[in-house]
Amino acid sequence: MYPRLVGRARHSAAEGFATATIELPGSGDRPRWPAVEQARADLRRAVEAGEPVSDEIVDALVLPLVDKAVPEWRAALDALLALPEIGGPVGYSGGVISIGIRLAVVEPRIVAAGFFAGSFVPRAMFEEARQVTIPLHVLLQWDDEGNDRQAALDLFNAFGSQEKSLHANMGGHTGVPQFAGDAAAQFFTRHLK
Numbered sequence: 167m168y169p170r171l172v173g174r175a176r177h178s179a180a181e182g183f184a185t186a187t188i189e190l191p192g193s194g195d196r197p198r199w200p201a202v203e204q205a206r207a208d209l210r211r212a213v214e215a216g217e218p219v220s221d222e223i224v225d226a227l228v229l230p231l232v233d234k235a236v237p238e239w240r241a242a243l244d245a246l247l248a249l250p251e252i253g254g255p256v257g258y259s260g261g262v263i264s265i266g267i268r269l270a271v272v273e274p275r276i277v278a279a280g281f282f283a284g285s286f287v288p289r290a291m292f293e294e295a296r297q298v299t300i301p302l303h304v305l306l307q308w309d310d311e312g313n314d315r316q317a318a319l320d321l322f323n324a325f326g327s328q329e330k331s332l333h334a335n336m337g338g339h340t341g342v343p344q345f346a347g348d349a350a351a352q353f354f355t356r357h358l359k
Contacts, residue, residue, distance in 0.1 A: 174259070174347065181351055183358065184252045188242055190262070191234040202230055209286070213312060224286045228264050232291075236268045243275060257354045263321070264291045270298040278357035280305070280350045283322065283332070284313030292324045301329040303353040305346055308334050 175185040192199030205227035212219045246252050256273075259280035260266045266281050271294050279298075283306040302325055306318050322332050331353075335346050 177347060177351060178354075181355060183257075183354065184246070186242060186246055188235070188238055191231060191238070199230075202227060219286060221289060225288045225290075228262070228286060228288050229290070231262060232264050232268050235262075235265050236272065239265070239269055240273055243273065247275070255358050257358050259350065259354075261285060263287060267291050267294050267298060270300055270302075276300065278354060279303070280353060283318035284310045284315075286313070287317065287321055292321060295321055295324040296326045298325050299327055301353075301357050302327045302331070303350055304330065304332045305342065305350065306332060306334045307342060 171187055175187070178185045189196055192202045205223060208223045209219055209227055212223060243256065247254065247256075254275055255277040256275045257278045257280070258266055258269055258273075258276045261282045263281045263283060263285050264287055266279055268291075269276055270279050278301045280303040283304050304322055304325075306315070306322075307313075308315065319332075322330065333346060333349060335342065
């Protein structure tokens with residue numbers, strides 16, 4: 167994952183954008199979070215067994231991440247925008263779509279967002295998605311075997327934005343074609359410059 171993030175950051179920097187990312191709570195070098203690790207294990211077990219992933223597992227995994235990550239992102243924005251060389255407007259691009267949904271609802275400095283559809287989404291986030299009104303560029307990998315395509319389409323339909331576009335590409339989770347990244351860059355250029 168890190169090489170892909172670095173590649174996206176370099177591409178954004180070449181377009182004149184400052185970029186930042188934060189490791190998810192309980193991931194990377196951050197302290198382990200037992201409740202979320204248990205939920206990840208339950209998710210893995212269900213997927214490997216070919217069983218449906220229950221709403222309880224999704225809620226236990228995603229909602230605590232959203233509740234902890236969103237304040238961290240807001241604090242990071244405070245720190246970054248306090249630097250004299252960085253200014254707004256702000257765009258958000260991220261893989262855990264539920265974090266992006268919450269940020270789009272509560273953070274007025276974010277004026278456009280690029281989401282990667284397909285991550286597991288708690289039902290409660292569908293209601294928050296109706297409150298999202300900023301322009302959205304949503305990428306969906308059509309053959310992403312670990313995600314529910316119909317749920318991703320339902321979530322896209324739930325977004326309240328007047329300007330929203332869905333870009334579906336053939337391929338699995340990590341098979342995003344280069345031109346899809348170029349289209350996302352054009353979206354951000356249009357809304358942030």
